[in-house]
Amino acid sequence: MKPGPRRSLSHREILDAAFELLEAKGFDAVSVRGVAGALGLTPTAMYTYYPNKQALLAGMVEQVLGRLPIGSTADGTARASADGAADARSRVLAVAHGLRDLLVHRPGAVGLLLATPLDGANARRIDEELLAAFTGAGLDLASAGRAAHAVRIHVLGAVAFDAAEAGRTAEAQAEAETPGAASDTLWDDLESFPLADRCRTLADDPAERFSWGVERLLDGLLAAMPAR
């Protein structure tokens, strides 16, 4: 092929192609070469838009985090309320569930978040909302920072575990469909894990488990207020 026409793609078009690839074939398929191919470009042409793969992934993270609505209450900054803690709880819950919904409905997005620094403008915007909520509840700035960090950890970690678990059960199903392969790794160690085994039969719903965990975390965080 000769150089071809100057298409001059926008970053939007490139990111759209990358997300299409992500949702169709998973995170591993989001390669510089793969995205270039989907756009009808040579791999090297990608380097005129992004200096490296990290920058491309960072662009994707920014786009997906940008879809999280924040501070949705219409009253703007005037948010003073009778109960600062209750206010904080609802604001943090909105961020937590919003973020989870964003990632759960986007297969492969977890890999994206885990592979990328999370220091872009939209990540900072989310941080700011969490900090505002916790300081509004009466926490000092240092505690609010730690509380926001704990929420960050919990949301991302929960989604990552859910995704890993979903992938594993999908594999297990695919394996069960091939009757030739006997159940491998049936270790039957001397050890047994009665509680864990009984627990596994419960088959908890991921969404409910997430909700419960965030509520309990908030119970602990919002109790960390200076006595007043």
Place this chain on the structure above:
Amino acid sequence: MKPGPRRSLSHREILDAAFELLEAKGFDAVSVRGVAGALGLTPTAMYTYYPNKQALLAGMVEQVLGRLPIGSTADGTARASADGAADARSRVLAVAHGLRDLLVHRPGAVGLLLATPLDGANARRIDEELLAAFTGAGLDLASAGRAAHAVRIHVLGAVAFDAAEAGRTAEAQAEAETPGAASDTLWDDLESFPLADRCRTLADDPAERFSWGVERLLDGLLAAMPAR
């Protein structure tokens, strides 16, 4: 080279070489080819020991998790105490801090944990300890399962964030040492993040932040007991 002598390596030797590579050059250096090369083997010889890379990584995870001491109190099963919640707290804290120490002192180990299912025997052993602690505190099995999951998430997530943060500041330092490169990505967006900016100047110690977060999480989890 001809086939060479039958060395018949043990899994231990292979895993040791893999960990040496992990600590020396990071998680990305732990490749089938890399480990084989460190052992003086051809890449394909690795496949007589492990069916694929996943299995090799799973072996590494099992070895590192095996170093976590559990149930260190000498009294064995006789653990009934006046305050079940206080007992549970100390047991969970032991697991959480033990696990964190294991990972923090082993650069690259986080990548390992994030890339592998965590369903091996040692992972189950840790699960069992957490479940025992929470049920001992009076939680029903379903709640204990959710609580254990929350702890799992928090410990791994915290270590993952710390590692990412450490990597980022290391990069920033390396960049600062090359005075030719001006400070890139100084966006100066219209938005500003006063709380997040002030928060960043606090420079919280990761170990203290972790401790605080786990304590707050446990505050919330151990309050989730049936009223008695």
Place this chain on the structure above:
DNA sequence: ACCTGAACACCGTTCAAGT
């Protein structure tokens, strides 16, 4: 059983060259 060597289908990235 354990190992080699060649091969397949991939990566991210750089460089010289074209328009």
Place this chain on the structure above:
DNA sequence: ACCTGAACACCGTTCAAGT
């Protein structure tokens, strides 16, 4: 500025063949 084509130094994995 945007793009191609060749190239470099890697991946995981398979296959046929040797001992």
